[in-house]
Amino acid sequence: EYEGVATDLEERERLVADIGTKDAMILRNHGTLTVGKSVADCFIKLYFLERAGEAQVMALTAGPGGLYNPPQGTPEKAAGQGKYGLGMVAEKLAWPALLRKLDRIDPGFRD
Structure with missing residues (x-):
């Protein structure tokens, strides 16, 4: 359950407990959360999780x-x-x- 910006340690501990050994979680009324060994790993998991959700909603129609x-x-x-x-x-x-695309769009994004 999403409780706002995770500024208190108790909420962070609950999120860690909720996700357990999984790599991704959907928070009710908030969005998605992914964990991984790198930013790239997390982003790609997030991307495909959200695309899967979109596909499911379209299929349900x-x-x-x-x-x-x-x-x-x-x-x-x-x-x-x-x-x-x-x-x-x-x-x-x-x-x-994606990094090459960002470099083309805004070369200063790395600063």
């Missing part, structure tokens, strides 16, 4: 009869495959590309 449910085990298999690929995408491709 099709109504209950318009949704496809994959065979049992497929989501778990895909999640396992994505963990390795996401790290590679973050570190080797997406993050460097």
